[in-house]
Amino acid sequence: MxxxxxxxxxxxxxxxxxxxxxxxxxxxxxxxxxxxxxxxxxxxxxxxxxxxxxxxxxxxxxxxxxxxxxxxxxxxxxxxxxxxxxxxxxxxxxxxxxxxxxxxxxxxxxxxxxxxxxxxxxxxxxxxxxxxxxxxxxxLYGENLQQWVNQVPERIDRRVEFTQVQVCLDVSNGLKYLHEQKILHRNLKPKNILFSEAGFKLPMKLGDFGFPALPPIRPSKSQTTKHTINLDYTAPGSLSRTYTPQDDLFSLGLIIWETVQLLKFVERKNLFDRLVNGRDENLVNDNKVMPKVRELVVGLVVNKSMNFEQALRIIGNWQVAQNVDEFQYCLDHVTAGGVIQLVDVVYEGNFVLEKDNVRIFVLEGRGGKPVIKGQIGRSAACLEISSDNCSISGIKVVGNEGTTGIFLKGSRNTVQDVELSGGSSYGVRSEGVENKLENLTISDYSDIGIQISGGNSVVNKIKLENITSHGIYVYSDNSTVSNVTCSNAKNGIEVLGSSNKFGNIKLDKNSGKERFSGVKLYKNAHDTTIENLTCSGYLREKGDWGLEIESLNTTVNNSGCGPIRLKRRDVTLTNVDGGEVIQVGEDVVNVKLINCRAEKLVSKTEVKTTDCKFREVSQ
CATH class of the missing domain: 3.30.200.20 (Phosphorylase Kinase; domain 1)
Structure with missing residues (x-):
């Protein structure tokens, strides 16, 4: 039937x-x-x-x-x-x-x-x-976890440590997915955890999962115990009652302990008994590479009080890439919601992160910053984030000819506390929406320091130095740029998107040779608001403009911009110092100047002024 x-x-x-x-x-x-x-x-x-x-x-x-x-x-x-x-x-x-x-x-x-x-x-x-x-x-996969544990030599090197961490992460992530699908593993043990390929190749795969509780065709209880369920990894009492997710977590805790402490076959059964039944928590050794492992194992096995989210927070912090190969592996295999910690070494290559909600940051207590260095002759970004809701912090990015520092293809990503230098393309190129750039130092780029294409982005606490072409290029709408200092960028900030806000911007021209532009709003940059803009060293005799406005409905407040040129209508300047000149173009109407100052006001149309001071007014 x-x-x-x-x-x-x-x-x-x-x-x-x-x-x-x-x-x-x-x-x-x-x-x-x-x-x-x-x-x-x-x-x-x-x-x-x-x-x-x-x-x-x-x-x-x-x-x-x-x-x-x-x-x-x-x-x-x-x-x-x-x-x-x-x-x-x-x-x-x-x-x-x-x-x-x-x-x-x-x-x-x-x-x-x-x-x-x-x-x-x-x-x-x-x-x-x-x-x-x-x-x-x-x-068909490779060896099982039990085989790996039994063959690891007593002397543990970095390769073994990295494998231990990946095993714990992979097993936890696989089990988490099963539980999210409302499926219990029921038979989690090292023999059912397989390497992807022969030769102990990562990542790990969970097998033999989710089978319904069926009566065996062979009726012998001893045969059932021997060949289907290893009682060493089974939560006490789980065979005589309804099996629960916490029973899977019990098995997970023992497997993590066995993996981290490399418990050999001959000693495992006795140690398991002393931990589970004797509640001897001191059997679980602390580990510098995998911190809080005792808390994790005791919480899952002895107290049975730790939930999956608490366990994953501990395990996730073990993911550390100490060289290029480990970093590439982590990027390839990290799961959504995971973390990748870096150390103070140079990671040379062009790297891509494709998983959502991943954090890349510096391992605590290692001192210096990790360096991601782009490969010579590669036009790709040093680090590309094509996914969403990720964060990168505490690193240095060093470009080469033709390279972009960080390329944000995805949305709602955060780049924080990062230094970028030495590229010939973009420092940061952001295409996704709602990306956030904060506390960045960008220097010695020959093209663009930051380019924002996706809307509703936030750019805050930025230091730009020696950018040959553009400091910040804003194509997006509804973005906020604030607390920026820019030195020696030929074009400080250029804006082509609408409804953007700028605040606390300081632009310094330290070169007296070329024509420089401070802030330029193009035709499509309507409904822009600027607050506290300071432009220093911009001179008309060099052809400089501190502020050029070609857009409609622009508001500038509390700024010292150097020479200003207004080329479109509906502009209001309040408490603005124009330095040498405020120049209003022909047929530009509805310009309001409130409490503004300049050596000269030049206008071929009527300008409404209130409490302004100009040494000279001319057409």
Whole structure:
């Protein structure tokens, strides 16, 4: 009955007779529910190409009631839709009624030291005529976590430490995803945690997860315990009551302890017993690389009081990249909401972050700032953030010819406490909306210090020095730029977007040779407000303008701008010092000057002035 239902209702089954496609069986493992075999199977995209896979043959007990079938189908169908970088990928799932001949043929292909297990399945199939089952095709992965722990040498180097951290992060992230999908793992143990490829290649993959609580086809309790559930990692009492998410976290805590402290097989069982039943918290050693690990393990295993969010906050702070390869790995494999900590070394390359809500910052207590240095001859950014809601802080970025320092493609990102220098393109290029740049020092760029294209951005506490072309270029609308000092930029700030606000801007021209422009508002920069703008060293004899306004409806307050040129209507200046001159262009109307000062006011149209002081007024 169950096999027929499975065959009819199991989703995502392109070939109901796919067993014929499986070749070259060899046994990987067996247990109370069935066997796992290494097989060769056609690839999804090209059936002519075969690849090695792992196939689980899950045989189900005939004690199942008919009304339980639908629930089992729903549970297994849910598993086929899961997708996460830290989960074993299931390529194919189907139900089948196995005949006695098929079971005998299947078992004949396996070489196993436990001949009784093989014989039992064959005899059972002959007695029952058919056995209902589920077959799953999965990618074939590398060694399991238990194998790695047992082979690590006593002397721990940086490579081992990095692997320990990644294992803890990957297992936690995979389990977190399962819980978000309302799925419990139920059998979390090192043997079910696999490396991606042979040779202990990261990242880690959780396997054997989420199976419904089914009665085994083999009725022996000892067989069930031996082959399906390792009681060492099972929360006390969880087998006799409803299994809960906290039971998975109990298993996670033990696995993290085993991984961080490298508990060997011969000592593990005794140590687990002393921690779980003896509550000896001192067995868990503190670790400088993985701080608060004792608090984590005790909270998950002994007190069972720590929730997933609390655990992830501790584990997330272990992600430290101490060289270029580790940084690249972290960028490739960090999950949304993760962190990457850097140390005071040079990371040379062009790096891209594609995951949302990731923080990159400096490991506390390391002193100097990490340096991200762009590669020579590469036009890409030193660091590109193509995702959203990320933050970068406390680093230095050193560009090379043709490189941009930081490129924000995504939105709602924050760049804070960063020094950028030495590029020939952009210091920071921001395309996404609602990005925030704060407390940046940008120097020696030959093109643009900061370019803002996405709206509703915030630029605050910026120091710009020796920018050959433009200090800040604002294409966006509704952005705020404040607390900026800019020295020796040929064009201090140019604005092409509308409804932007500028405050506390200080521009210094220290070069007397070229024509410089302080702030220039182009035609589309209407509804701009400027407060506390100071432009120093700008002289008309050099062709300089401290402030040029070509936009409509502009307001400038409490500023000392140097020479000013107004070329569009509806401009109001209040308490503004124009230095040498305030020049109003022809046909420019509705200009209001309130409490303004300048050596000269030059206007070919009527200007409304209130409490202003000019030594000379002319047309």
């Amino acid at each position: 169950l096999g027929k239902l499975l065959s009819k209702k199991m989703e995502g089954t392109p070939d109901p007779h796919f067993l014929a496609s499986l070749k070259n069986h060899s046994l990987i493992g067996y247990g109370s529910y069935g066997v796992v075999a290494k097989t060769v199977y056609p690839t999804v995209h090209n059936p002519k190409i075969m690849k090695q896979v792992a196939t689980k043959f899950l045989f189900l007990s005939d004690t199942l009631k008919v009304n339980e079938h639908e629930g089992i189908l729903q549970e297994f169908n849910k598993l086929t839709s899961l997708s996460h970088p830290n989960l074993v990928e299931r390529q194919h799932l189907a139900g089948k009624q196995f005949t006695a001949t098929e079971v005998a043929h299947l078992m004949k292909r396996f070489s196993s030291e436990d001949q009784s297990s093989k014989l039992w399945y064959v005899v059972e199939a002959k007695n029952a005529k058919r056995i209902a089952g589920i077959t799953m095709v999965m990618d």
